Amino acid sequence: MPQRDSITTYIHQYWPKIIRQNREDISTLIGLPRPYLVPSDGAMFQEFYYWDSYFMALGLRGTEYEALILDIAENMAYLLKRFGFIPNASRYYFTSRSQPPFFSRLVWLAYEVKQQRGDADSEAYLRDMMALARKEYEVVWIGEKPPHHRLVHRGLSRYFDINYLDFLASCESGWDHSTRCEDTWLNFLPVDLNSILYVMETDQVRAADLLGSKGDALYWSEQAEKRRATFQELMWDADEHFFFDYNWKEQQRHLHPSLAGFYPLWAGLATPEQARLMVEKWIPRFLYPGGLVTTLDKKEGRQWAYPNGWAPLQWLVDAGLEKYGFSETAREIRKRWCRNCEKVFEQTGVMWEKYNVVDVNGAVESGLYGQVKGFGWSNAVYSDFIRRI
Numbered sequence: 001m002p003q004r005d006s007i008t009t010y011i012h013q014y015w016p017k018i019i020r021q022n023r024e025d026i027s028t029l030i031g032l033p034r035p036y037l038v039p040s041d042g043a044m045f046q047e048f049y050y051w052d053s054y055f056m057a058l059g060l061r062g063t064e065y066e067a068l069i070l071d072i073a074e075n076m077a078y079l080l081k082r083f084g085f086i087p088n089a090s091r092y093y094f095t096s097r098s099q100p101p102f103f104s105r106l107v108w109l110a111y112e113v114k115q116q117r118g119d120a121d122s123e124a125y126l127r128d129m130m131a132l133a134r135k136e137y138e139v140v141w142i143g144e145k146p147p148h149h150r151l152v153h154r155g156l157s158r159y160f161d162i163n164y165l166d167f168l169a170s171c172e173s174g175w176d177h178s179t180r181c182e183d184t185w186l187n188f189l190p191v192d193l194n195s196i197l198y199v200m201e202t203d204q205v206r207a208a209d210l211l212g213s214k215g216d217a218l219y220w221s222e223q224a225e226k227r228r229a230t231f232q233e234l235m236w237d238a239d240e241h242f243f244f245d246y247n248w249k250e251q252q253r254h255l256h257p258s259l260a261g262f263y264p265l266w267a268g269l270a271t272p273e274q275a276r277l278m279v280e281k282w283i284p285r286f287l288y289p290g291g292l293v294t295t296l297d298k299k300e301g302r303q304w305a306y307p308n309g310w311a312p313l314q315w316l317v318d319a320g321l322e323k324y325g326f327s328e329t330a331r332e333i334r335k336r337w338c339r340n341c342e343k344v345f346e347q348t349g350v351m352w353e354k355y356n357v358v359d360v361n362g363a364v365e366s367g368l369y370g371q372v373k374g375f376g377w378s379n380a381v382y383s384d385f386i387r388r389i
Helices: 002-018 050-060 067-083 103-117 122-141 166-173 191-211 214-235 259-267 272-286 311-323 327-348 376-386
Strands: 151-153 308-310 354-356
Touching (some): 050 103, 050 376, 103 191, 122 191, 308 311
């Protein structure tokens, strides 16, 4: 397809435009030892972002820029060693919080690159990096007091900011700004975060098995099972057939459906029957001509809401559906998302941060930040999806 070829060329030529190298601290910008990617080539972004970097790395696989996956992992490791956690982004004013913790996932991507290259130090690399991932997990994500007061209820964690401000905790979620959690994020155990923490635990099981550490494998299996049991009890709603964020202060689920509810499929937390019920009831409600809508609620100024679709959420839902055998549904989502990107590219000549999935010819809900062209994770997810359509 000519349009697809044009986007592929655009993306290939775009990666060099968003590569930065900055080894020394400059004003508020934190120096990093390796090259890194920023989300867009505009003046808005010059810093390294935590979860953006993971999703951008997905699009680098199999390209001439694949070595950047190792650079991104090393930069995360550096930040973790220097600050004791991975900040939201590499600015000093972002060091009050983190972002969704995909470090262990990125370590596996980097390990696969090293394996493919035949690097002799692959296992030592995996051992060292997973030790850092364990530090992030234990110090940051199950921390029980400032500066990392995230573990708050029955072994499950919340998003946090050292200032104890709900708005800034929502920024740690990456969903700034959304209709989730009634704007009281500190009161909620988010379904997405605790799914990611389950993946962090199972990543440690996998690494321990590969490295021959039976004791560690058993320990992490027990941690994952504890989380799974509590997660199922608190977040699965048998009447609605969906997973919801849990208000630990009021001890009740917030029955506000969003794509965060599909994270348990990506994580492998759902049972096959739960996955079937979710797909039958909820995919038809979230799926529009241009892909999956983020939430079913529309609210002015909330960019992580109706009618917007975001690349990382398309990817996570797709991965979850594939894991549970709903391959045709996943493929339809990939096709609709890619057609949306292609239609907008035909009109504008660029890729974008977010898309209107309800009306592909309509405007997005721009939120407080506006609409940003580029865009790193949109490019990456499109690149991954077209390989599998």
